[in-house]
Amino acid sequence: MKQPTPKTEMSRFNISPEEDSSSSNSNEYTYQDCPKKVPLSGPFTDIDAESQNFLPEHNPGKKKYNTEYHQGNASFGMSVFNLGNAIMGSGILGLSYAMANTGIALFVILLVAVAIFSLYSVHLLLKTANEGGALVYEQLGYKAFGLPGKLAASCCITMQNIGAMSSYLYIVKYELPIVIQSFMGNSNGEWYTNGDYLVLLVTLFIILPLSLLRNLGYLGYTSGLSLLCMVFFLIVVIIKKFQIKCPLPLNESALNETLSKVLNTTLYQPNNTAVDYSEDACTPKYFVFNSQTVYAVPILTFAFVCHPAILPMYEELKDRSRRKMQGVANVSFLAMFIMYLLAALFGYLTFNVHVEPELLHTYSKINQAGVILLIVRLAVLTAVTLTVPVVLFPIRTSVNQLLCASKEFSWIRHTVITMVLLAGTNALVIFVPTIRDIFGFIGASAAAMLIFILPSAFYIKLVKKESMKSVQKIGATAFLMCGFVVMIGSMSLIILDWIHNASASPADGH
Secondary structure, eight states, rough: OOOTTTTTTHHHOOOHHHTTTTOTTTTTOOOOSSSOOOOOTTTTSSSSSSGGGGGGOOOOSSOOOOOTTTOOOOOOHHHHHHHHHHOSSGGGGHHHHHTTTTOOHHHHHHHHHHHHHHHHHHHHHHHHHHHOOOOSSHHHHHHHSHHHHHHHHHHHHHHHHHHHHHHHHHHHHHHHHHHHHHHHSSSSSSSGOOOOHHHHHHHIIIIIHHTTOOOOGHHHHHHHHHHHHHHHHHHHHHHHHSSOOSSOOOOOHHHHHHHHHHHHHHOOSSSSSSOOSSSOOOSSOOOOOSSSSGGHHHHHHHHHHHHHHHHHHHBBBOOHHHHHHHHHHHHHHHHHHHHHHHHHHHHHHHHGGOOOOOOHGGGBBEEEOOOHHHHHHHHHHHHHHHHHHHHHHHHHHHHHHHOTTSSOHHHHHHHHHHHHHHHHHHHHHHHOOHHHHHHHHHHHTTTHHHIIIIIHHHHHOOTTTOOOOOOOOOOOOOHHHHHHHHHHEEEEEEEHHHHHHHHHHHHHHH
């Protein structure tokens, strides 16, 4: 084997060529192994954290930590595509509705705040990974708080990502039949216009093969295509703003049909619509407060969660360093921030108080169901379909951590876990008529845990070289407290809204 140069990853982490070429699973970490670090009192005190040796020394008598994807073959650009795809999702379709219930100014403030908080938590997570000697979220949880920390990380990742996958498959279930009917004409109940059958076919022939790939870096190509599709969607949203004049030329039959479908399928729509349609429909609002404003923070939090994918992408990054991975995160978050803001703003300015929770459906309210809208639906379907394998990857890693952290990689186990996860998600999408409230709960609980609470808690516990009185630890502690406030406050308000809607429904005859 060719001897590595001093600048290679192996030399930076003191790994011999034999160790680096190991093919064992990244989940094979025995927590009894103590990571070797550069002594703080030694001559290398000034070396940055990512340059320290956080992988254990080679010891023939012990099981060593090996990375499953040791080659680190994902380029900076591919990593940006993958992370951007992990951030981007169905949430972009509901941001215009969130803006309608917060106003433009308040929405921008919340969007900036959530984006900055998410980037800060990525910084904490990467620094903790280097200091704590683990490139898997669950390992950090175990090293910080033992089994409870590992279970907390695993449960939050599973809840968040299954929720995200379900939202993508719901879009496939309800949008793909519309596209097929546009080509085939009026439907007479044929099987190929049944959303349940279509979501199974898409999962079996597109999502499953991509999900079985062992290397997340290979999905960079499909992630790039997915992001291009969403860019096309954004361009059409911007163009339509200048084509659709206010007041809207409403198509009443399409409005009734669309509204009925949206109320049954939307991800975030509560049991009643708070938007006041009696107000001036052509005047945008800058600050709005109503019963649905409380859903804005969970929606935005849910839209920016990508933290379970950060460490696997960091592990696969070519010539990886914490600074380089932070650069990947900065570029990805900036791109998604711009796309989120433009999609929300132009969607809201187009429809104002008439905007619905799922922006694509809103265009069906007017006579705009032409070729362009059909292509947009296809683009969005392509984007969400290609995002599912990226979102599934951290869940599979989490399951491996819980069930078989010390076992060798097995294609059989890899395939079985993938198929079980996809089968369970498909069953949820097919048999649960609406999961809109579940997503509000996930956004307020699991997403808040992954963005705010867990990264800061792990940082405080595992980064030993900084005292609790340091600026870094004080900032992490404040971030932790902020996370509890966001989670408890959002969950409380959402539960109160559920109770209010449940008590109001019988009186309304629902």
